Amino acid sequence: MPHIPLEAHLPGITGLLEYRPDSAGPIRELTQILLRGESTLTEGERELIASLVSHRNECRFCTTAHTAAANILLGDTETCELVKQDYESAPVSDKIKALLHIAALVQQSGQDVSAEAVSLAKDAGATDREIHDTVLIAALFCLYNKYVDGTASVTPTDPAFYAKLGERITTNGYNRLPQGYNHLK
């Protein structure tokens, strides 16, 4: 049971964003800019960062939702699973491995992001902006994971819920859902 009264038909982050719409606005906007805005990282690569961080924070709602989004964007259901298991051996470029490593360090602690990890990313072709965005996306998902689990919001078990949510955030992005939209329908 959630720690605060959240609408039963809006599990996970969806009910939280409706609980306080004024704070939800900039959270949605920041996510839209970072995950769907102009970037030299693909949307799929950015969803891999979101999925990896959520997985390491053991946030089941966010991990499942962003894995669904990554799968759609990457066009397969293996890459994201392999990234979560061990990004070093996953079928992604050396640049993405190095950025995922930075994201994993951010998840532990900002102080853990070493000059060496950043050098490896730069040597693999990552730009300053890509490094900046990786750090900020990883930090944003730590916010999400702590928000979702810190309020004990509901985590659906039905895979159909996440399939629909993944489709929604790959098609419409992170903007507000239409009034009366029901994730479970």
Add this chain to the structure above:
Amino acid sequence: MPHIPLEAHLPGITGLLEYRPDSAGPIRELTQILLRGESTLTEGERELIASLVSHRNECRFCTTAHTAAANILLGDTETCELVKQDYESAPVSDKIKALLHIAALVQQSGQDVSAEAVSLAKDAGATDREIHDTVLIAALFCLYNKYVDGTASVTPTDPAFYAKLGERITTNGYNRLPQGYNHLK
């Protein structure tokens, strides 16, 4: 040295918010809403949450800046120090102690926020909205701490810098600084 090129006269979060102004907009707005917007928690109490979380994440820049803000808002320089050392024995109400405890749990992990910790807060008079805001403020400061330290942004050692920044964020809030504003002048 920062991991990415940040303006030397803008240390800590200040240079990061100028590095990517489009993502900075919603970060500033969210902070302004949560820390300065309408609330039954005072601005000083909310800065205590920010200071405690930053302290536990060992983010020296954010801890020092928000301690300066809390000191100004609370009108003393002891309370925030005592909260960071041990909020259970600090000179704050039982409600604030219980909310600071929730914030400390969020800093560790969202999953650590127990029904018991939430019950204690409710028994001490905390509202659902105060509990929600405490979780979200704590999660937001985890984002800040990871962003500031994950990019290795500069941490000034001059106390005058933080005194000025603390004054700025208690007077003007978290909105964008005027063009050409120099924290060190």
